[in-house]
Amino acid sequence: MLDDSITVRLGLPVLRILEQWELENYFQVKVIYLRSKANCLKCGKVTTKVHDRRLQYKKDRGLRDKIVLLKILKRRFRCPLERKVFTEPDEVFGLRRRSSRRFREYLGREALHQTVRRVAQKERVGEGLVRTGVAEEIGRMLKAKGVK
Numbered sequence: 001m002l003d004d005s006i007t008v009r010l011g012l013p014v015l016r017i018l019e020q021w022e023l024e025n026y027f028q029v030k031v032i033y034l035r036s037k038a039n040c041l042k043c044g045k046v047t048t049k050v051h052d053r054r055l056q057y058k059k060d061r062g063l064r065d066k067i068v069l070l071k072i073l074k075r076r077f078r079c080p081l082e083r084k085v086f087t088e089p090d091e092v093f094g095l096r097r098r099s100s101r102r103f104r105e106y107l108g109r110e111a112l113h114q115t116v117r118r119v120a121q122k123e124r125v126g127e128g129l130v131r132t133g134v135a136e137e138i139g140r141m142l143k144a145k146g147v148k
């Protein structure tokens with residue numbers, strides 16, 4: 001441990017940090033969900049049987065001018081009843097997303113008072129991701145107003 005190191009909370013209490021690295025332009029944090037079991041998506045039966053794990057790379061909001069990359073060890077569980085394999089829930093990122101919800105939320109809010117291009121440049125992401133964030137933010141605002 002370096003003498004001048006500090007600890008920053010990830011702020012995602014459902015995840016456990018397994019490893020972390022600080023590189024020149026990146027923070028990389030390897031994480032896994034704290035859960036040890038999951039409910040089968042089909043029948044609802046609880047299972048602890050892990051079928052396999054795979055590493056997925058997701059972007060999170062930057063920290064001190066560095067990109068934060070979360071490497072999540074995603075598990076697939078096996079239902080004991082039907083022997084079907086299913087992926088564990090992913091509330092931090094969302095289904096098939098390559099960024100965290102909170103990062104998209106941040107991008108969407110930033111783009112309400114700056115251009116999409118400006119936000120994309122500042123956060124070093126594609127404009128498409130910023131637009132996704134804006135769409136999700138508008139969806140949340142409409143939902144809060146009771147519009148379906």
Ligand SMILES: [Zn+2]
Nearest residue numbers: 040042043079
């Ligand atoms: Zn099942």
